[in-house]
Amino acid sequence: MRLRRAVSALVLSLALSVTVACGTPVTVVTPQGKIAYTADQIATRVGELEQAAIQANTTKDATGKPGIPDTTAIPLVQFCISAEKTLKATPAGWQASVTTAWAEAKKAIPPADAQKLAVVIQSVDVVLAAVGGGL
Amino acid sequence: MNPLVISALVQQVLVPEIAAIIRAHANATNGQMPTDAQVLAALGSDTDRFIGIGNAFLASKGVPPSA
Numbered sequence: 001m002r003l004r005r006a007v008s009a010l011v012l013s014l015a016l017s018v019t020v021a022c023g024t025p026v027t028v029v030t031p032q033g034k035i036a037y038t039a040d041q042i043a044t045r046v047g048e049l050e051q052a053a054i055q056a057n058t059t060k061d062a063t064g065k066p067g068i069p070d071t072t073a074i075p076l077v078q079f080c081i082s083a084e085k086t087l088k089a090t091p092a093g094w095q096a097s098v099t100t101a102w103a104e105a106k107k108a109i110p111p112a113d114a115q116k117l118a119v120v121i122q123s124v125d126v127v128l129a130a131v132g133g134g135l
Numbered sequence: 136m137n138p139l140v141i142s143a144l145v146q147q148v149l150v151p152e153i154a155a156i157i158r159a160h161a162n163a164t165n166g167q168m169p170t171d172a173q174v175l176a177a178l179g180s181d182t183d184r185f186i187g188i189g190n191a192f193l194a195s196k197g198v199p200p201s202a
Binding site: 024025026027028029030032033036037039040043044046047050051054057070073074077078080081082084085087088091 | 168169170171174175177178179181182183184185186188189190192193196198200201
């Protein structure tokens with residue numbers, strides 16, 4: 001099961017890398033469209049991180065404890081909202097602020113919680129790295 | 136690692152995962168590549184949706200919406 005997860009993460013990473021590295025689809029021709037396409041790729045990965053954090057927080061284990069505590073989930077969701085707003089408002093100029101905010105948000109995640117969210121954290125890292133804002 | 140194990144991994148894990156990714160993309164795009172207008176609209180609607188989901192979660196925790 002752990003191996004399957006690891007391979008899934010690898011495949012996801014490769015798929016994301018290829019998707020972003022290959023650039024925008026040929027049907028997107030204007031500079032604004034290309035910028036929006038890249039920003040939407042980041043917005044989607046950040047949204048997946050947000051959904052994973054919410055799901056982990058709302059899912060309780062046998063003892064009634066959430067998968068990740070509020071102290072981890074709330075700052076992560078606040079980062080995601082802030083990143084989404086930046087991506088929407090400045091699709092051509094999000095890199096510095098989102099990358100810096102992501103570095104800070106990632107540092108604040110306790111290792112045990114980071115392990116539970118490893119796949120989505122990795123996908124945000126991969127997509128940011130692929131567009132030059134990587135860590 | 137035993138070649139048989141690698142072969143089994145490729146058949147049982149890698150191929151289905153890649154097929155699922157390709158199928159999901161084809162379903163999501165209906166087999167079509169997006170146009171500029173669709174990409175611009177998607178950025179607006181995707182960010183709005185995730186902002187809404189995030190703020191609803193914060194509200195459920197008694198946290199004010201993010202500025």
